[in-house]
Ligand SMILES: [Ca+2]
């Protein structure tokens with residue numbers, strides 16, 4: 479368990495297990511080009527080999543696997559592909575966050591990372607759990623975190639001790655990709671890509687089981703309100719599904735938009751992050767008779783949206799965080815744009831006076847929005863950029879680098 483915050487600079491950790499020296503290298507310079515990066519990795523490797531051996535070194539590159547076949551060289555806690563155990567797993571792109579009391583739960587590549595934000599100016603990493611796929615979204619209910627875990631489906635994590643998150647159970651549908659999850663009562667509702675809406679019974683969190691399904695085009699995000707599930711269904715727009723009977727969800731209505739990436743429900747409105755089209759607002763007072771209310775074209779591509787008080791907060795891709803005044807939902811107006819963090823804004827949540835913006839390879843930005851017209855950075859957490867792993871076994875060094883928890887290049891060095 480990492481108690482200390484990993485600072486965004488080079489960090490080394492070294493441990494010996496029997497005859498194998500395990501070495502971890504963490505390089506946090508996301509902007510380095512691969513050749514420079516490779517040079518640094520080689521240098522570090524030689525340096526560390528030098529620590530463990532006084533013999534003269536003769537280093538040769540003997541093999542390389544690149545991203546074209548990365549699918550079989552995914553780094554996990556223990557990399558077993560190619561017969562090697564990697565010393566660890568690092569980093570990943572931050573795609574989402576959820577705030578509960580004094581903790582932020584982050585989806586960072588393959589990891590769920592827990593930050594203690596008791597001191598908001600200094601978020602501290604206190605816990606982490608590595609999953610089999612990407613942590614695309616997290617919903618928290620009670621002592622459990624429900625993770626939309628890509629092709630691994632739903633993953634349930636016990637967070638009764640936030641510093642020691644522990645995987646309890648998982649459920650995967652036979653096809654599709656879990657992007658987003660919402661929890662209500664004994665069920666989770668999963669936006670499961672081209673498999674649509676998948677409903678899973680979680681009354682026994684160790685053994686989640688299938689309950690029902692409603693097929694859609696490409697379910698990316700989900701919001702629950704009353705007896706309805708609102709699905710942002712990519713190029714199919716907003717799809718509304720009656721889930722009164724979770725075993726037999728049925729169509730209620732749909733509303734065509736350009737490219738619905740995310741949806742949130744507030745009062746009688748659905749707020750859709752509609753990619754390049756910006757924010758689309760639909761009156762859903764009667765889900766069977768939807769009416770267009772308003773639209774605000776954000777500078778970038780809206781991928782995530784949340785509503786707090788009279789403002790909509792939009793994760794606007796490369797253009798950062800867009801804040802829109804929705805006091806009159808039929809006439810949304812600009813409040814401010816926050817773009818002081820360089821990176822791609824994937825999603826945003828709001829808690830108290832802060833917006834927590836998942837900035838991909840730039841990590842998490844915590845933005846003070848006590849004045850929504852003048853947002854300013856409160857603090858940041860970034861352990862996400864280019865990540866590297868090194869394993870040494872016998873006369874070989876296995877060096878991997880990549881991001882989002884995936885290997886882009888695996889280099890085999892003989893020395
Ligand atoms: Ca489908």
Ligand SMILES: [Ca+2]
Nearest residue numbers: 754776777778
């Ligand atoms: Ca736009």
